[in-house]
Amino acid sequence: EVQLVESGGGLVQPGGSLRLSCAASGFSFSTYVMTWVRQAPGKGLEWVSTVTDSGENTYYADSVMGRFTISRDNSRNTLYLQVNSLRAEDTAVYYCARQIITSRCFDSWGQGTLVTVSS
């Protein structure tokens, strides 16, 4: 069974940093593109960042470019999102998702981890 379990969220002050993790199991993690998606309170889903299976190529939404860094450790079956220079508008539930490269869709999702940016 495919499982994605996020962790690392919490309350952080504006300007602060966190590292989110997504532990994957039940599939060959190193062969899949992985993505972070977030949902702010009362808002819809927002694509945040994607990393290719090898970790060589990364992609970011304009809203997080230069502040967030996606990475992965295929030996640990874990996806990461380093979030720096946090703003109030980054408050959201952050989901990791497995992406099917041939269809560009997200076929498995985690339950999410909540990041709250507030003083």
Place this chain on the structure above:
Amino acid sequence: QSTLTQPRSVSGSPGQSITISCTGTSSDIGGSNYVSWYQHHPGKAPKLLIYDVTKRPSGVPDRFSGSKSGNTASLTISGLQAEDEADYYCWSFAHSWVFGGGTMLTVL
């Protein structure tokens, strides 16, 4: 980044059919067969319903179907059930990677 426009809300009675539209441009919906739809119950993980415009993953009931015409993709849910009450999002992978704004489905 471009946006995909969905109705904010739709509603229907049990047993009825509803359709949710997702309107983009020739740079996303119109130019891509990589359109997918997701169901999201608040507090839960989103679920893939439709991919490649019309395909259903195994385990998704055939009450859910997808289509596309020009720059608009559509999700149709037939035989509405109470558990279908959720938020629904479209996604297009083309020149921009963007979700639709989401549609809240209410089952009356």
